[in-house]
Amino acid sequence: xxxxxxxSETYRLSKNRTALFWSVLFIPIMGVLLxxxxxxxxxxxxxxxxxxxxxxxxxxxxxxxxxxxxKSAGDFANPAILMFVLIGAATIYAGDYRWETWRLISxxxxxxxxxxxxxxxxxxxxxxxxxxALISDVIASLIQAAVxxxxxxxxxxxxxATDFGLLTLTSWARILQFTMLGLLGAVVTRSLLAALFAPLxxxxxxxxxxxxxxxxxxxxxxxxxxxxxxxLATDLLKAVIQGGMAATELPDHAVAKGVIGLAxxxxxxxxxxxxxxxxxxxxxx
Amino acid sequence: xxxxxDIRGLTKTYxxxxxxxxxxxxxxxxxxxxxxxxxxxxxxxxxxxxxxxxRPTEGEATVMGGRIGDPTSMRRxxxxxxxxxxxxxxxxxxxxxxxxxxxxxVTSAEIDNWLQRVGLTEAAxxxxxxxxxxxxxxxxxxxxxMTKPDLVILDEPTSGMDPPGIQEMRALIRSLADHDxxxxxxxxxxxxxVQRVCDRVAIxxxxxxxxxxxxxxxxASGERLRLSVTPLAKALSLLGERAxxxxxxxxxxxxxxxxxxxxxxxxxxxVDIEEARWIGADLEDVFMSETGWTGVQEQNRAG
Numbered sequence: 001x002x003x004x005x006x007x008s009e010t011y012r013l014s015k016n017r018t019a020l021f022w023s024v025l026f027i028p029i030m031g032v033l034l035x036x037x038x039x040x041x042x043x044x045x046x047x048x049x050x051x052x053x054x055x056x057x058x059x060x061x062x063x064x065x066x067x068x069x070x071k072s073a074g075d076f077a078n079p080a081i082l083m084f085v086l087i088g089a090a091t092i093y094a095g096d097y098r099w100e101t102w103r104l105i106s107x108x109x110x111x112x113x114x115x116x117x118x119x120x121x122x123x124x125x126x127x128x129x130x131x132x133a134l135i136s137d138v139i140a141s142l143i144q145a146a147v148x149x150x151x152x153x154x155x156x157x158x159x160x161a162t163d164f165g166l167l168t169l170t171s172w173a174r175i176l177q178f179t180m181l182g183l184l185g186a187v188v189t190r191s192l193l194a195a196l197f198a199p200l201x202x203x204x205x206x207x208x209x210x211x212x213x214x215x216x217x218x219x220x221x222x223x224x225x226x227x228x229x230x231x232l233a234t235d236l237l238k239a240v241i242q243g244g245m246a247a248t249e250l251p252d253h254a255v256a257k258g259v260i261g262l263a264x265x266x267x268x269x270x271x272x273x274x275x276x277x278x279x280x281x282x283x284x285x
Numbered sequence: 286x287x288x289x290x291d292i293r294g295l296t297k298t299y300x301x302x303x304x305x306x307x308x309x310x311x312x313x314x315x316x317x318x319x320x321x322x323x324x325x326x327x328x329x330x331x332x333x334x335x336x337x338x339x340r341p342t343e344g345e346a347t348v349m350g351g352r353i354g355d356p357t358s359m360r361r362x363x364x365x366x367x368x369x370x371x372x373x374x375x376x377x378x379x380x381x382x383x384x385x386x387x388x389x390x391v392t393s394a395e396i397d398n399w400l401q402r403v404g405l406t407e408a409a410x411x412x413x414x415x416x417x418x419x420x421x422x423x424x425x426x427x428x429x430x431m432t433k434p435d436l437v438i439l440d441e442p443t444s445g446m447d448p449p450g451i452q453e454m455r456a457l458i459r460s461l462a463d464h465d466x467x468x469x470x471x472x473x474x475x476x477x478x479v480q481r482v483c484d485r486v487a488i489x490x491x492x493x494x495x496x497x498x499x500x501x502x503x504x505a506s507g508e509r510l511r512l513s514v515t516p517l518a519k520a521l522s523l524l525g526e527r528a529x530x531x532x533x534x535x536x537x538x539x540x541x542x543x544x545x546x547x548x549x550x551x552x553x554x555x556v557d558i559e560e561a562r563w564i565g566a567d568l569e570d571v572f573m574s575e576t577g578w579t580g581v582q583e584q585n586r587a588g
Contacts, residue, residue, distance in 0.1 A: 001356065008387035015375050015383075100370040104428060107336045107359040108388045281339040283330075 005109050005117025013092060013121055023088025024129045027081055028136030035140035039147040063145045065138055066156035072137035073167035074238055076130060077174040083200070085129050089122045089179035090195035094186035102282045112274050119176075119183065119270065126175045130168060166241045173262050174234040178203060180269040187273040187280070206231055221251040226261035233261025287314045289436050289468045290335065295344035296492075297330050304330040306492035307344065312470060317462045319479040319500070320472040321568075322489030323576055328472045330492075332366050332438050349436055360388065363434035365442060369425030373414035377405050377424050380413060381431060388432045399427040404453065418445030426454070430461070437461065440472045451475075455482050480504070480568040490576045500568065507566020507574075510537045510544055513559040514551065523554045536564070 013019065042049055096102045105114065145152045156164070178199050185191070185198030206229040210220065218224050226233040237258035239250055251257070290312040297305040305327045312318050320328050333339045335346060337354040351358030371380045378396065385391035400409045403423040408416070413424065422445055429437055439458070443451045459482055461467040473479050479486060480500055487497040496503065513534045514520040520535045521528050524547065528537045539547050541563075551558060 004387055004389045008383055011379075011386050012372060012375070012383050015379050016372070018374070095372065099372050101372065103333075103336065103338055103364070103366050104369065104371075104384060105387045106338060107362060107364060108384075108432075110356050279340070283333055283339045 001109055002113045002116060005113045006120045008105070009092065009117045009121040010124065012095075013088070013125070016091060019088045019091040020125075020128075023085050023091075023125055024132050027084050027129075028132040031133070031136045032139050032143070036143050036147075039144050043147050062151040062153040063141055065141055065152060065154045066160060068137055068141045069134060069156070070160055070164045070167065072134050073130075073164050073171060074242060076133055076168070076171035077178075077234060081129065081133065082175060082178050082203070085126060085175050086179055086182055086196060086199055088125045090182050090186065090192055092118050092122055092125075093179075093183045094190070094192040094195040097186065097190040098192050106282060111278050115183070115187075115270075115274055115277055119180075122179050122183075123172075123176055126172050126179075129175070130172060163241055167238060170234060170237045170241065170262075173266065174230065177230050177262055177265045180266050180273075184269040184273045184276075187277045203231070223253075223257060226257040227264060228261075230262050230265040233258045233265075237262070286311075288312060289314045290346065290348055290470075292331075292346040293344055295331070295334065295346055296342045297327075297334060297339065298342045303492050305334070305341070305344075308493060310487060310494050310497065312468070312487075313485070314468050315462065315466065316484035317458055317469045317471055317482050319483035319486035320470060320489065321476065321479060321486055321572055326489035326576075327492040328489055329366060329440060331489075332364065332440055332470075332472070335438065336362070336364055336366070338366075360432075361435045362438065363429035363432055363436070364438040364440075365422075365425040365429045366438070366440045368418055368441075368444060369421055369428070371413045371421070371424065374412065376410050376412050377416070377420075378409040380424060381427060384428050385431065391431050395431055399431045402457065403427045404450070419447060419450055422446055423450070426457070434467065436468045436470070438470045441474065442471065443473065443475060443478060451478065458482050476567070476569045476572055486568070488572060488575045496571070496575045503571045504565045504567060507570050508541070509564055509566070510539050510547070510561060511535075511564045512537065512548075512551070512561050515557050515559075519554060520551055520556045523551055523556065 042053060181199035181202050182195040186195035209229050210225055226236055236254045240254050288311045292308055292310045295305050295308040296303065322328050334341050335348055335353060337359060346353050349358040349361050381396045385396060400406050403426055405423055408420060422442060426442055443454050446454060455478060458469050458471060462469050471483060483500055485499050487494045511534050512520065517535060524537050527539055528535050537547060548561060
């Protein structure tokens with residue numbers, strides 16, 4: 001039954017080329033285009049820009065694609081990706097309200113299965129978006145190497161591979177968490193706009209939360225901020241994985257705070273959405 | 286009598302409005318069952334409740350032996366509630382492929398077969414965004430039937446269809462009941478269509494069933510004697526309140542047992558009878574009289 005829900009939702013999304021383009025392909029394509037433009041302009045004005053741009057951009061040794069991948073995995077859950085993946089997620093979560101199609105599918109499965117099916121497909125979209133972003137970063141690196149005549153290498157030690165895997169997983173979870181607010185918004189309001197704007201509004205509020213609470217004595221060392229701000233929880237996890245300077249300044253129990261903060265904001269909106277949906281009348285989808 | 290739906294005291298309120306008001310009804314297995322009623326009588330609310338789309342305020346119902354929302358029972362049902370809508374970016378075939386995946390167990394060959402049965406083969410690869418209401422209805426019917434359900438609920442399935450389409454749909458519904466053993470529940474405002482297709486009907490008004498029974502029984506109870514006579518005035522006078530004028534004939538509401546005596550009285554009273562025949566009440570008459578709709582119209586006219 002759950003497999004049926006996932007299969008049908010995947011099939012429907014596969015036919016929705018607009019949603020797939022904006023949520024999976026737009027940012028990677030723009031990333032490659034803008035990076036290429038930047039490299040070409042920098043190359044054309046190499047003499048003028050000498051000393052103004054980071055030296056590793058134009059000169060330096062071989063360009064390591066392995067490092068590019070690790071860096072890309074760490075930076076993946078940025079606001080632009082969050083917003084554009086949300087377009088696909090909102091379409092999936094609010095589509096049946098918008099197109100009045102709950103009546104066609106709700107009698108064929110249980111309501112929790114139908115929502116889990118949607119979340120599973122959004123999780124898949126995030127995987128696709130992750131791959132697309134990684135590939136676009138690799139392409140951008142190859143273009144950079146070609147424009148500036150830098151040799152290309154690829155190195156990926158065991159530790160780097162672990163970092164790459166953990167950073168990818170953390171970024172994936174952060175995006176999934178962001179879209180969960182869209183699920184709750186869609187179910188409660190039956191509106192595509194709410195599915196889009198609820199995560200954005202809450203995300204902005206959470207971004208400014210530390211600045212608001214710090215004057216009241218709340219510090220980043222405690223539990224409260226990572227639990228209230230999944231963005232901060234994600235940053236904690238990334239800092240732990242990436243190590244270096246940032247890792248030496250981490251608070252106690254940083255991993256636990258990061259994992260619990262992120263998991264909380266995935267599980268609570270999902271459970272609330274399922275509970276609401278189970279009691280919801282679908283008389284006016 | 287084996288039943289597919291048993292409803293006991295079902296009530297659904299929206300604020301102060303009682304869309305269903307303690308509804309009790311049993312629908313037998315097999316055949317085509319018509320649900321009639323004026324707009325707002327509670328038909329669609331009942332269907333949505335049976336499909337688990339909305340929760341009843343009070344009462345209970347079983348569908349195919351299971352409680353409302355029981356997935357095993359629900360998966361044995363097919364339905365089309367009002368004009369169906371579909372994701373606009375999908376083609377007709379993709380819509381059926383999508384719903385087939387949601388249900389499981391439907392092959393591509395069966396999808397092709399249903400597209401052909403509802404007359405959408407040529408439009409199969411067109412996006413539903415450009416479909417007419419009639420085409421959406423056809424696709425909705427295919428979506429409801431392709432999973433080989435034991436029970437089908439069709440709410441206004443011929444709405445927006447052209448006359449040949451209506452005829453095809455009527456034949457399809459009858460064939461489902463007669464050859465495939467499917468129980469069909471049909472709501473329609475086309476009373477002639479219901480009379481032709483349905484075996485039993487329930488007439489709803491204000492969230493309640495006001496009459497229920499076999500179509501033949503309901504229409505027989507309104508049977509009348511149509512007499513072509515001269516002079517008309519004398520015949521009307523002799524038959525009294527039981528008779529009304531219908532063009533150049535008199536229609537008399539007399540039971541069959543009393544018909545011979547009534548005719549004898551007319552002949553003895555000097556009335557020439559050219560023709561006498563029984564005319565049945567049609568479902569429209571039953572509907573009008575049961576729902577009081579005619580009375581309301583007359584009051585409006587008087588007002």
